[in-house]
Amino acid sequence: MNRSVSPRIHYGIQAALLFGLALFTGALVKTNSLHDYLAPRTEKWMFWCPVLLGLMAVFTAYRTIAPDDDPVCGCSHEAPKSLLSKMFVYGLFILPLGLGILLPDRALGSSAAAAKGFSYTVPLLDEHVSKDLASSAFQSGLLRQESGPGKAFLAPGNKNTELAQLAELLYAEPVIEVNPDIYAETLAAIELFKQEFAGRTIALTGFVYKDKSIGQNGQEFAVGRFLVLCCTADALPFGVSIQLPAGMASPEQDAWVRVTGTLKADTGGQEGLIIDAARVVQVNQPAVPYVYSDENSHADAVSALIQKENAQ
């Protein structure tokens, strides 16, 4: 097969692009910034990518200097016909590199939350069933069984056994700290046993989201996080409503705050949790702004809670 010069240039460009992608993904893995884009469970697939891309780049680069009788002819894959379309294709591959390098890393904010639809209940919680079961179990007195100093929470549905265990652990805490490792689970557990937790003190950190529908008087806003399932594009924004006491200044949209307050019993027909804020402190955006529903970190956080309880 007689090779002209031009395909060799293309192999060179392709090798450069592959090498660029390998470096980019490698840098993301090395600097731990993958969590900006991926959830832990998809992240682990990424670790081999820099190596594979690098190998592909090296062997594609070899094609630029390979002897003409090289048996890999690549004839089943034709490069695009016109120069313009070639440039377009290379431009496409430069795009992720360019965007990733040139634009600063910023976490998703309230405008993304508004576009996706901010949820005032925890997306993990399968609303219909667990709520119905929870309330019926509550009415029939199954839910609450006083046992010793703590309360035993009986799971209203088989799925919610985990949440019930968590609720039990959380109930023993003097101040319920919403741990980012189990952010969604904690809020789900509290929401599931809303009546039980009414009046308890809770502390959580999140970004400020001001909806058009709430906060007409400026004393109401939401604090929440994005729950990332596989990648940040499928993140679900959710959180709790915060009611400020009269006279307290409302924080800015998108600010990161730590709210301490009591859980309100009467939510006035509104879905989700409402916190009567006692203290709202502005904090720095955490290194990992998103929350995940990861089984490993969940187990770790729960065992940490258990240890804490045993120590007390």
Add this chain to the structure above:
Amino acid sequence: MNTTAVLKRFSLILPFCVLAACLVVILPKLHNMAGNEYLSTFKIYFLSIFLEAVPFLLFGALASSLFHLLIPEDFLGRRWPKNPLAGIAAACLLGAVFPICECGMIPLVKRMVQKGMPAYAAAVFLLSGPVVNPIVFGATAIAFEGHPEMVYARLGAALFVAVSAGFILSAAVRSNPLKHTLAGHSGHLHDEIKLFRRNYPLRRKTAALFQHAADDFLDAGKYLLLGCLLTAALQTFVARDTLAAAGAGPVSSYALMMGLGFVLSLCSTSDAFVASTFMHTFSHGALLSFLVLGPMLDFKNVLMLLSAFKARFVIALVLIVPPLVFTACFLVERYFIT
């Protein structure tokens, strides 16, 4: 080197110079624009969808390359069951056994068709693979824990759609659906490296493996990137609620959810969670149509199909699948979900 070659070389380098010049001019402005929240949101969506797919595309490309180097030409053509029923069953089984998502599947399917897999079987594999497998089953079961019927309905409906599409295509498509076929390449003998056959040195074999994989990756990757661009732009600029508001009627809600599944291009393991957030807004049938159609057809997937298959074949798939999904989901909602 003759003058035309020199000219060609210049014509390649010139656009890059222009691009570099443009970048130098735009760069300071870009830094100002970086403060724009929409731009950073777009960047996050675009990169996250792309990065999520990259590992699967890489594994798919490597698998396809291995398959190409290991399996002789027309191997599947001789071995694949001649009876459409058996062929479809075999394709469904393949889909269940290989739990790769659609990004990784397309390069592999392309190779399989090259080695003689019939077009209809390729379609069944492509349609059933992303939904009918244990991983997606598990993810859907977690997202719809309170509604186990949704999990089975999703699998059942997906199987129904894949199998019926397979029957339709087996009756309708006779020609090779691939874009370029080896047979069409006259002129030189196809002297391919086979990993276990010829006495090529290991270095050559490794080179062949990765070079083919790189070709496949770049081939499908450009369409993946286009799909990511479109999806990210849509997710950034169009609010989900405005879309949801459009699907108020019982039938239009199906159309809307299918459209949403097509446009959002979610991975089949995460779409169930997104669907469960629409639980209050739409009927279960409409949600089901989202869950079944989304993994089968979406922006990036259709664009990637175009990298391997003839436009006619892809258009046929795009026309056949949505009505089938609608029928399946409507019937399921009517008779199985109370």
